[in-house]
Amino acid sequence: MIKTISFIGSGNVATQFAKAFHAEDISIVQILSKNFDLANELAIQVSAKAIAAIDNLDLSVDLIIIAVNDDFIEEIANSLNSKGIVIHTSGTIDIAVLKNCSNNIGVSWPIKSIKKEHSINFSNVSCCIESSNTETKKDLIDLFSKISNKVVHLNGKQREYLHMAAVITNNFSNYFYGIAEEITSENDIDFSILKGLINESTQQLDSFSPKEMQTGPAIRNDKKVIKKHLKLLENNPEYYNLYKFVSESIINKYHG
Amino acid sequence: MIKTISFIGSGNVATQFAKAFHAEDISIVQILSKNFDLANELAIQVSAKAIAAIDNLDLSVDLIIIAVNDDFIEEIANSLNSKGIVIHTSGTIDIAVLKNCSNNIGVSWPIKSIKKEHSINFSNVSCCIESSNTETKKDLIDLFSKISNKVVHLNGKQREYLHMAAVITNNFSNYFYGIAEEITSENDIDFSILKGLINESTQQLDSFSPKEMQTGPAIRNDKKVIKKHLKLLENNPEYYNLYKFVSESIINKYHG
Numbered sequence: 001m002i003k004t005i006s007f008i009g010s011g012n013v014a015t016q017f018a019k020a021f022h023a024e025d026i027s028i029v030q031i032l033s034k035n036f037d038l039a040n041e042l043a044i045q046v047s048a049k050a051i052a053a054i055d056n057l058d059l060s061v062d063l064i065i066i067a068v069n070d071d072f073i074e075e076i077a078n079s080l081n082s083k084g085i086v087i088h089t090s091g092t093i094d095i096a097v098l099k100n101c102s103n104n105i106g107v108s109w110p111i112k113s114i115k116k117e118h119s120i121n122f123s124n125v126s127c128c129i130e131s132s133n134t135e136t137k138k139d140l141i142d143l144f145s146k147i148s149n150k151v152v153h154l155n156g157k158q159r160e161y162l163h164m165a166a167v168i169t170n171n172f173s174n175y176f177y178g179i180a181e182e183i184t185s186e187n188d189i190d191f192s193i194l195k196g197l198i199n200e201s202t203q204q205l206d207s208f209s210p211k212e213m214q215t216g217p218a219i220r221n222d223k224k225v226i227k228k229h230l231k232l233l234e235n236n237p238e239y240y241n242l243y244k245f246v247s248e249s250i251i252n253k254y255h256g
Numbered sequence: 257m258i259k260t261i262s263f264i265g266s267g268n269v270a271t272q273f274a275k276a277f278h279a280e281d282i283s284i285v286q287i288l289s290k291n292f293d294l295a296n297e298l299a300i301q302v303s304a305k306a307i308a309a310i311d312n313l314d315l316s317v318d319l320i321i322i323a324v325n326d327d328f329i330e331e332i333a334n335s336l337n338s339k340g341i342v343i344h345t346s347g348t349i350d351i352a353v354l355k356n357c358s359n360n361i362g363v364s365w366p367i368k369s370i371k372k373e374h375s376i377n378f379s380n381v382s383c384c385i386e387s388s389n390t391e392t393k394k395d396l397i398d399l400f401s402k403i404s405n406k407v408v409h410l411n412g413k414q415r416e417y418l419h420m421a422a423v424i425t426n427n428f429s430n431y432f433y434g435i436a437e438e439i440t441s442e443n444d445i446d447f448s449i450l451k452g453l454i455n456e457s458t459q460q461l462d463s464f465s466p467k468e469m470q471t472g473p474a475i476r477n478d479k480k481v482i483k484k485h486l487k488l489l490e491n492n493p494e495y496y497n498l499y500k501f502v503s504e505s506i507i508n509k510y511h512g
Contacts, residue, residue, distance in 0.1 A: 070481070092481050111453050113471035118464070124456060126449045152449060161443040162450075164485040164499075165436035169450050170457055171472030172502050173429035175509075178466035180421035187417040193382045193408060194418075194425050195461050197367050200380060201426055202458045205451050208374075210434035215369035216427030225326070225348050229420040238508055243420075245501050246428050252494055253431075 014067035022046035091163035106131040218250035270323035278302035347419035362387040382406040474506035
């Protein structure tokens with residue numbers, strides 16, 4: 001059972017996980033960050049000790065969570081040697097990059113756009129767990145189940161595909177919401193009209209598949225409306241091309 | 257005050273509006289459709305009379321709602337001559353196509369993907385009203401406020417832009433949800449993980465703007481992850497190109 005955790009990193013994910021576990025009375029021991037002030041800012045919130053040098057890391061904790069930019073995970077892992085569990089929190093990095101730092105390694109990737117400054121309740125956030133052995137799997141599932149009701153065990157290949165699918169659903173859709181917000185604001189229309197539409201539609205995903213829900217000019221192959229919308233966008237080449245490309249992709253998919 | 261309504265059309269929008277007004281004890285007089293069986297199917301549900309010829313339309317009703325495919329609105333309007341109000345329900349067609357059929361014309365466009373077979377509660381669906389004069393505006397707002405708490409008055413230009421923005425938010429996003437559903441199902445991953453993510457994210461739109469919410473590899477200009485995802489899609493040129501195009505558009509927008 002995991003009772004003590006240290007974090008490498010003090011960014012969005014480290015901050016939110018550390019606060020969530022601290023609220024569950026799990027002991028957060030150390031926060032390591034090259035930037036001591038940032039480490040300290042988080043450490044104060046979770047009654048931990050801030051450190052800035054990896055040599056000062058206490059390797060006897062039950063779990064070390066490496067929550068740093070993807071590019072630095074492997075390098076950090078290669079300078080660790082722990083008897084406890086070591087995990088990273090990335091959706092895309094292979095578990096194998098941790099293989100030199102412990103026999104008990106894993107991943108816990110929270111499927112959510114996480115920002116430091118938002119307040120996050122993990123209970124409805126899916127945490128995707130991967131692990132190098134059964135014991136570690138059990139420990140990680142037990143631990144993350146304390147903060148999330150949606151702990152899922154996936155293999156590395158599944159996590160890769162799920163990450164890509166999450167980018168498509170979340171980041172791409174959100175980009176479109178931003179474009180729509182610009183268009184409405186430029187035309188003195190209350191964006192909350194569209195927010196209502198978005199919420200209505202996404203709630204319907206509980207009852208219908210996206211394919212059943214697909215409507216609009218592209219799936220009808222309604223060239224007249226598409227042309228009209230492109231005309232409205234002709235002063236904005238970026239959005240013009242995007243509208244055209246996505247519409248054509250929908251047409252190809254359903255009429256190709 | 258509008259007490260009697262007839263519908264031209266018996267499709268998705270006609271069906272849902274007729275049922276909603278019928279439930280509010282407003283008298284639905286006639287349902288006109290070239291296909292008498294379809295007209296009759298709806299007429300039975302709303303205690304109206306089905307007709308198949310426009311010559312049999314009783315022009316003395318308070319409101320005629322033309323809810324047909326965009327391409328036929330103008331032609332139908334040109335064969336009508338009513339003393340009551342005549343409106344269409346399209347997001348994209350100009351109110352002026354109705355100018356020959358009455359002095360009191362308008363539009364009521366419900367911002368929602370409407371399908372006949374779904375059960376719809378209009379109370380949270382925005383209805384965008386446009387009208388040719390103040391009296392008609394009042395009558396339409398009063399009427400549609402009986403079924404919707406979100407009646408908005410917009411001019412024609414605003415409605416055009418809002419329709420385009422609605423296509424971008426709703427149809428495009430839904431297309432991406434469908435792609436994600438395919439990807440997860442092909443990899444034995446429960447799509448409901450992503451549904452949770454979608455709902456979490458869209459609910460946050462109440463507190464944050466889409467621009468504040470934008471995360472993911474493209475806004476970080478993280479070429480490594482984008483390349484990885486493209487590799488996963490290399491057997492599907494349609495989705496490969498789409499992922500690439502949208503990612504590049506996000507990069508252009510935020511790093512261009």
